[in-house]
Amino acid sequence: MRWHRVAERRWHRAGSALLRVIVVWAVSTLTMLALAGLLPDFRLQSHDGDSVTRTALTAAWGAGAFGLLTALVWPLVVRALLLVPALVLGLLVFFLNGSLLLLALRLIPDGRGDADPETAVVVAAVMSAVASAASTALAVRDDDAYRRRLSRLATRRRRRSGQPDDDASCPGVIFLQLDGVGHEVLLRAAKDGVMPTVAEWLSDTHRLTPWRTDWSSQTGASQLAILHGSNHDVPAFRWYEKDSGRLMVSNRPASAVELQRRAIERTGDGGLLTYDGASRGNLFSGGADQVALVLSVSTRRGRANRSRAGYFAYFSDPANAVRTAVSFIAEVGREIRQSVRARLRGDEPRVSRGGLYPFIRAFATVVSRDVVVAAVIGDMLAGRTAVYADLVAYDEVAHHSGPHSRDAARVLESLDRSLALLAKAAEHAPRAYRIVLLSDHGQSPGETFEGAYGLSLKDFVRAGCGLPVSRRAERSKCGAEARDAAGDALRGALHRREAAGDPAPEAGPGSDPVVLASGNLALISFPDVPGRLSREQIEARHPALLGTLANHPGIGFLLVRSEEHGSVVLAAGGVEVPIAELADDGPLAGFGAGAADAIRRTDSFPHVADIMVNSMYDPETGRVHAFEEQIGSHGGLGGEQSQPFLLSPVELSPPRADGGDLIGAEQVHHVLRRWLRECTGPQIPVGAAEQGTPVRSSDSVDMT
Template sequence: MGRWRSAGAAILRVLAVWAVGTATLIVLALVLPDFRLQSADGDSLTRVGLTAALGAGFFGLLNALVWPWLVRALLLVPALALGSLVFLLNGSLLLLALSAVPGRGQAGAGTAVVVAAVTSVTSSATGAFLAVRNRGAARRRLRRMAGLRFARSAPGPVSRTAGVVFLQLDGIGYHVLREATAGERPAMPTVAALTARGHRLTPWRTDWSSQTGASQLGILHGSNEDVPAFRWYEKDTGEVLVSNRPSSAATLQRRAQARVGSAGLLAEDGASRGNLFTGGAGQAALVLSVAARRRAGQRSRAGYFAYFSDPAHAARTAGSFLAELVREICQSTRARLAGVRPRVPRGGLYPLIRAFATVVQRDVVTAAVVGDILNGRGAVYADLVAYDEVAHHSGPRGRDTRQVLARLDRCVALVLQAIDHAPRPYHLVLLSDHGQSEGPTFAGAFGLSLEELVRIGCGRPVAAAPRREESGAEARGVARVALHRPEQPAEPAPERRAEPDAATAPVVLASGNLGLVAFPDIPGRAGREAVERRYPALLRTLAEHPGIGFVLVRDERHGPVVLGAGGAEHHLESGKVLVADPLAPFGPGAADAVRRTDAFANCPDLMVNSAFDPATGRVHAFEEQLGCHGGLGGEQGQAFLLSPSRLSPPTDGGELVGAEAVHRVLRRWLAEARAHRPENAPPSAPSHGAERARRA
């Protein structure tokens, strides 16, 4: 009886979806002047309805049988260009469906695209609505969303032990998450339910380089040594490495694997989605470090094609993409008219990058994670970059970012729903790679950039049009890969610059509120005495500037020395402090973080950290970012771990410090999950509307 009842429900759902598709065609025929439905021998309502029903049925059949193969044929097309082709191909299928029915359906090419998109969305929404209370139908809907329409339920026998899903909410700091899950109407109700029903919220302190490149490399591969910033200049090669460039990400991953001697956190039955690095996963999609590969299971853009295998996804995502563009334009215009300060430019490509990060990347990565869960993958690590991108331009708090938090919460809910239908139990761990600190930019507050200040300190002329660096947001690198765009040099080599004495000019780079200065003509790491001989005024110019908190330089006699205003010094090897401690405003762990980075082979000649006001939490980004991260100061160094209580506590009561320490915790949790079968787990307590959260 159960099978017959299930079959009957499935037939009713198909009929309901068909009816909605038919009604949609009839309504569009009444509304759109360029779209008509006519029967073969007249315009009677009955025969027009029959024509619409046959057209809707044939269109749905083509979408089910032909569409996935069309998408597979477009694997070489740039991923975002596929979004446009989706509408053209879907419109062509509609025209084919109308021409095949025994009536006359007429539509222009542009109208056919619109009709096909609307029909796909309404039919998909109807199926989703009807599937809510049916477990089998809901699971099939999730599989279609993940592009698993014709896949087996799992790649092989599924283990009875628990898997683990690590979902990284990029850039959300510990305090921001606490605020977003507090109160009667939290911005993130699903995450709030997790915290209320047993998940443990733990802060962890990042390394000095508080940015995704260093944090995620340490978390996934167990080592972020020799990664001093988001971008840095390497003297031995004369190149600039940038974390969100595919070639640089591949180099960093290769170095970390060689240093640690293992593939990474996800080497055993793992999947990496939307990250900078693979973590050793056999399945990687939308991962920058493998963007140029064509190896099976390691195509960085494969997730886009799986997602767009359903034309309804393309229509919904395109609509959301356009809505996000309009939302950004309205929000930036309102901020400009209201005279909001501080403020950074939000024009150029930023509205497109924001829409990509908050819509396309979010939807595709979430769908890929759902697919991994339904396939029973043992370990999944995925990164959602939406909040980080918006917070860079709108600030870590405010209405703009609160809306993004709410949409990310719905992604968490969708992952929990997939866990509820998974072939094995799962633990869901939420975490972040860093937080964000806020404040006016260095250039906005003081009228000159860090590069200009360095050139003044070196007695060199200031360029009339200073070079503008690309923002250090991860979404830009991901968007370039999605567009199949070639890499651009991050920084011209000194000998190629236009100025006559370019070979001796200092290389100045920025990573949030962390600045790096290298002198290409001084071999090895330039010491304090060598810098003062060459540029007597530079160190004092930097250390005495009100926008700079401290400068790290290697002293030939005292080792690493931190310089501050008024002659303040902190000798890191001996702990000796002269006048005052420049690191005091940055907290008790600052000296250890700076000392660790000083030991890197790639530590630049000078490292400059912006000033930090402990009373307001403000810093000054050396990039055009209102919310920033990359150095010391404020909430940028305070990330979070949200883990199930069934897993062991991250620490025994001490502070969790550094991405490498987080890697060890996650590796321990994976071992615990694989060692215990679900029958050994304690029973879940019921909750109002949060049962899936408890099961995770």
């Protein structure tokens, strides 16, 4: 009797699957017939005409051939194109899908199917979308089939990993990083109805905790520490290392590989995700075995590199590919329209949004989002223990439109819809999930340094050194003042040396400074001199430089090393404070609690620049001046950029048991690791800091 019931269920499942295939085929056939009637360059009849029945059979043949080719050929084509850049792959979607339709029409007997290439692209796109919608609707109605699929996925995953079946009784954890969304921005978006999903979580199931970034308030430093437990010797987004002559840039693959290697070497630990983890859309892997769109493994070749697997998993479904490609084109058009409106309205501040930027924005807000969200849903359906995913859309748009702009608010709306989708998918996963929302930094608004003062910081530094600058910089008021000050200081130095009988100072070849911008933080290095130059050495070479920088209204303070007092902070009006005596007032007034400690920590890094420059900050308006083309920026101290958030389920313990402030991304790493242990038990190893390894005093955190 039991065997009879099992056989009956199997026949029922087979019948249901066959019925779904027939329904989707019928819907595709009707769609093809409708398109043949609407599009003049698409036909399903012979030139002499056919009966309605014959035309319907031709459409059914064509729809079936297109469906089979899509199911069999498309995944192979996408896998063959995995080495193609994602941006190019998105643009090839229409061409590939149209080519499959033309091939399907060639398979219709008696040559009754024909279409122009342009028309084939349209027909293929519509048919893929309709077939996907029909298939999804049927699957949603069949709850039993959906649950069986989830169960099979979970069972396969457990068998591959060797985990016991009772793992599903332990909740998994999804860490979703909303790149660049500050604490205040999230609160405002929830209050104003821009993010209703977040608002619901705030009112019911989650607690919101702000935390403070390090001086380097950017993704490279924050995410490295969050995933790997250390961001030691990461002074900025980009910096110059004199000992190796290497320029490090956090979002370059070679630099990401090296930064991850250094962090693992320092902590002795593989990362947050080493136990059954997945890393999606991140700069670093976190030790995860399952990776997709992860920069630090993107340069690997062969089977060891699965970072592009996320693209294959997503684009192997032609309906996904078409939907994302259509959204991509729509987003490019939206950006162009919004940019034109901003110019016509005369919005200020404003930066250039032409060139490739519309396509870069569309990739961040559409392609990356869709692939990462789909990958996370797949991770939940597979029952993985820990997932960390980065959604970069808001950060990219806020840089160019402003963190409080309508453009950025539209992106927050779309991100909230993605959160709702992920929460819904979690309800159907084979195990319970705790969803933790967090950010790596915020963004502070403000006009660029160049926009406000007519010259870039690089030109200003060169003028202060008495070096040639562009004509535009020469004509600017600040450039002229810096050049004149440099000339007067150099003449005074020469006069003093001549009077004392000392030789004149010579900068020598290769003495041009390296000036690198990281939001409103800048690093100035003199590559021809090994080691970190002292204040006295800098003033001997360029007598006016430090004073000119410190007294500029667009600059808040400098950090340099002094032979007499150790490292010092310099500010306008001749202010000079040794960092041992530095407090969150004086030259740092308004930059926020913990600013002095953050500066002292960075000063201890081996690759801190000869001169560290932080822009001005206006506490009343929240404005800073980015040293690159960004009207929403982060990277230094000042305002919302230093105030990200943690939004965690109330079932998890508070981030700090004592209710104190959460300071630095390394502390966040230990909190997330503790939460993983609370959910999954002792499988998650104890971190180095929790074993008693010394950490900086400002990072002490209660792990109970």
